[in-house]
Amino acid sequence: MRSQDYDRLYLSPPHLGRHELNYLHKAVEDNWVAPIGPNLDGFERDICEFTGAGHCVALSSGTAAIHLGLRLLGVGPGDEVLCPSFTFVATANPILYLGARPVFIDSEAETWNICPDRLREALEDLQRQNRRPKALILVHLYGMPCRLHEVLTVAREYGVPVLEDAAEALGSRYQGQPLGTFGDVGVFSFNGNKILTTSGGGALVTNRPDWAEKVRFWATQARDPAPYYQHSELGYNYRLSNLLAGIGRGQMELLPDRVKKRREIYDWYLKHLAVIPGLALGPQEPAGGHSNRWLTCLTLLPAETNITPEQLRLHLETHNIESRPLWKPLHLQPLFSAAPVYGGQVCTTLFEQGLCLPSGSAMSYSDLQRVVTAIQEINPA
Incomplete structure (x- = not known):
């Protein structure tokens, strides 16, 4: 044949229902087509309710969320960030954005995610060299939870903050707790091939309100509170649009x-x-x-x-x-x-x-x- x-x-095409149109039609009828609006606020609430995260900031991509998450953890030029080797390049590219250096860790054969034994080996070796990584990115590859208990135990023993890349893992759980909520910062992707899509988009979740506010600030060009355009910090155009957030709200109902x-x-x-x-x-x-x-x-x-x-x-x-x-x-x-x-x-x-x-x-x-x-x-x- x-x-x-x-x-x-x-492989994994978008799968839309009719729920998304309800939110899109409402946004157009109410003229909420600007970058922010009710759908954006509602989508962030929906993610918090589903995951149990304290705060959520919806962004233009999962990559943007990793970038700002690493910046929250203080990663900067010359720092080292531990990262699984077996992942999409978007996990590691933001390390380079910030002028830092990745240190790659092998997988283990069960979950295909970062190996706790190789992670410990890396941390022991770096400690002998008086090098302390600034952060660890752990990934739940193909939606599969990593061996979280073991990985987090090692990271905490060495005092390394954790960014949890759950880009592919919305809806997955570990010991009943939704993935994305175990690290100091969690990240999701809503790219067109993900289990939930907003066409393009992502989100950062955290339990710290000050961190969520900082990410919103950075993601909207870091505009200072002034009646004119004043900027004291480097910012980015990383916010998710209200229209795309409407697609996300409809998708959340189907997740x-x-x-x-x-x-x-x-x-x-x-x-x-x-x-x-x-x-x-x-x-x-x-x-x-x-x-x-x-x-x-x-x-x-x-x-x-x-x-x-x-x-x-x-x-x-x-x-x-x-x-x-x-x-x-x-x-x-x-x-x-x-x-x-x-x-x-x-x-x-x-x-x-x-x-x-x-x-x-x-x-x-x-x-x-x-x-x-x-x-x-x-x-x-």
């Missing part, structure tokens, strides 16, 4: 159902793909973890199958099915070639062996069967 005979199955569907998609793939030799689904939930399963991923074990992820990806393309390699570790990226890394083999192996499958919450079971059938063609059980 030719690929053009099918509609394309994308529990979206998480439920993504978890069902993972379970369906697991049931139908687990019998294929050399193929394993991941990552795995840690004890106490509950993932939103933003993306379902697989690994192909070379000792058990001759099929490579790239061969499978190209085969799925012949069926008009999008798939994508797992993140290329940041310590292997030319941009960060000079950055130190502790470990690196686990995340490198995951990159070499892994692939993300279509996981959008609008997928039908016939869509899922189409993916499974295509995989079985190249790697039959």
Whole structure:
């Protein structure tokens, strides 16, 4: 069957309902199309209610939220920031924005997130050199909670503040507590491929009201309280618009159902793909973890199958099915070639062996069967 005979199955496309239009129509009718307005305030309240965070500032992207979060933690030129290597580049780019240097940490094989043992190794080594990192960024990759208890225990032992990158993990929990609320600062992304989208956008959450106010100040060009435009600090144009916040408000009403569907998609793939030799689904939930399963991923074990992820990806393309390699570790990226890394083999192996499958919450079971059938063609059980 030719690929053009099918509609394309994308990895994680936006999934809108009709709720979003209610907020957009109201904003247009009331002429609230300026950067701020009732939808923006309401969206921030919605996020606080859902996560239990004390304060939320909605921003133009998750990257902007990481940038301002690191600035809140005092990161500046010459500082070092610990960061997992196995993540999207947006996690680490803001370190460079601030003139700081990343120090990369390997993953562990269960959750694919930052390894507590390698983290301790890095902190011990840096301490011997009288170097104290300014912050730690921890990431919940593909919506999977990291081993939070162990990671936070190490960070607190060494007195390192934590920025929690939950960009992919809205709706995930650890020991019943929503992700994004464990660090000194939490960050979410509402990019078009996320489980909740505002087209483009992000948010920073914190329990400190003074920090939330500071982020709002920086995000609106750091305008001083004066009748004219006066600026004493460096600011940014980082605020989310009232219109896009309206989309977010409608999406928030649907979020529990979206998480439920993504978890069902993972379970369906697991049931139908687990019998294929050399193929394993991941990552795995840690004890106490509950993932939103933003993306379902697989690994192909070379000792058990001759099929490579790239061969499978190209085969799925012949069926008009999008798939994508797992993140290329940041310590292997030319941009960060000079950055130190502790470990690196686990995340490198995951990159070499892994692939993300279509996981959008609008997928039908016939869509899922189409993916499974295509995989079985190249790697039959």
